[in-house]
Amino acid sequence: MRLSKFFLPILKESPREAEIVSHRLMTRAGMIKQQSAGIYSWLPLGKIALDKICDIVREEQNRAGAVEILMPTIQSAELWRESGRYDDYGKEMLRIEDRMEREMLFGPTNEEMVTDIFRSYVKSYKDLPLNLYHIQWKFRDERRPRFGVMRGREFLMKDAYSFDLDYEASKAAYNRMFVSYLRTFDRCGLKSIPMRADTGPIGGNLSHEFIILAETGESEVFCHRDFERFDVPPADVDYQDDAVMASIVEKWTTPFAATDEIMEKEEWAQDAWKALGDDTKVSARGIEVGHIFHFGTKYSEPMGAAVQGPDGKQHFVSMGSYGIGPSRLLAAIIEASHDEAGIIWPESVAPFQVGLINMKPGDAACDAACEKIETALSNAGIDFLHDDRDERAGVKFATADLIGLPWQVIAGPRAVAEGNVEIKNRKTGERETLTIEAAINRFA
Ligand code: ATP
Ligand code: MG
Ligand code: MG
Ligand code: MG
Secondary structure, eight states: OBGGGGHHHHOSOOOOTSHHHHHHHHHHHTEEEETTTEEEEEEEHHHHHHHHHOOOOOHHHHHTTOEEOOOSSEEEHHHHHHHHHHTTGGGEEEEEEEETEEEEEOOSSOOHHHHHHHHOOBGGGOSSSSSEEEEEEEEESSSSSSSSGGGGSEEEEEEEEEEEESSHHHHHHHHHHHHHHHHHHHHHTTOOEEEEEOOOGGGGSSEEEEEEEEEOOOEEEEEEGGGGOOOOOOTOOOTTOOHHHHHHHHHSSSSSSEEEEHHHOOOOHHHHHSSGGGGGGEEEEEEEEEEEEEETTTTTTTTTEEEOOSSSEEEEOEEEEEEEEEEHHHHHHHHHHHEEEEOOTTTOSSOOSSEEESTTTOOOOHHHHHHHHHHHHTTTOOOEEEEEESSHHHHHHHHHHTTTTSSEEEOOHHHHTTTEEEEEETTTEEEEEEHHHHHHHOOO
């Protein structure tokens, strides 16, 4: 991609209302534009990064056996009356009336709708286990939308829903999602800690929030230091083996970890925290990037989602739901990875791998070197952003640092005259002079 043909509206100033660094940087780097409180347009750089995150989320959901669907954003109030949640959900739900005066709503979550899909088609235990997910925009009329896309009103969510014959099987489904979440956040360059959590309006009794430690996190969290040295399960971990899944979950849930909500309500948590030695305690702030729930028959029973079991009898299916907010996750990645100059993308989610900087457009040698590199990167399928604008080199360096691509390839007249370019690693700041061929070989 050439920057002169791209749309990258860089801002010099941060918006006044931006309280946290990810909001400031996302706005300055031309990734998002606020349209109204908590509602954002995604500009090209933001959209590409968001898609990369969704690709990782999707791959890890599929790997764990979940199947992708796409449900609508608009739902009927009728469905929510079946579960009893239409009245319970309160002001966070955006309620809409259509021209026929039918009550509709903009979905804040999809338990009812997916249960309706399930009951329409699945009648036998032989079709289980089943886990259906989608990645779709949600609307929650948050009391205090803030921190940019971190707490938006319209935000993207991956929500998965598992259906099983009994508690035992649904616990196994829960474990698979637990493992898949560890891998998902790890691939996004983040260390996530699963914490015992409150279930809120989703209901149920088994629940973990996946928390990223960050100073700007909205929750106060308490956990054991052991999490710092835990390794995440590898890509070839056997999702079919329930015992393997259970042992991973066991390992990751044994050291103490809880959010402030749990600490306030549960005496066991306060006691466990007090019992920890000072040198093993981590009390910090955290960002909730994912949340998994097991809630059994909370929806299947009132909505009549039952299958025939091996015993010939009807059984209400045991369910769980599993959410990740890719839009919040993107902001969390920036909270965890930036410096004074801008964003530092982990390679896995970087909108482009390479920023190619032509320091002197119009200089025949610089132009030729950049074109050669551009062709080679294109042919090798490497995503790059070529800053071919007619701007001062200083402006280009500042842009490159701000948008945080992992690698910069800098073509200046002096180096190019000797057949060289400079390579800069955005994270470490290390620079290296290489021949143009060697630079190409480094990436392509
Ligand atoms: P929070 O405690 O931050 O309000 P929640 O517990 O209400 O979040 P869940 O219902 O558990 O959220 O939704 C699953 C995931 O969706 C969350 O873990 C988070 O990643 C994302 N999410 C929820 N609310 C928002 C929001 N307002 N903006 C962006 N992402 C959100
Ligand atoms: Mg909430
Ligand atoms: Mg929460
Ligand atoms: Mg939650």
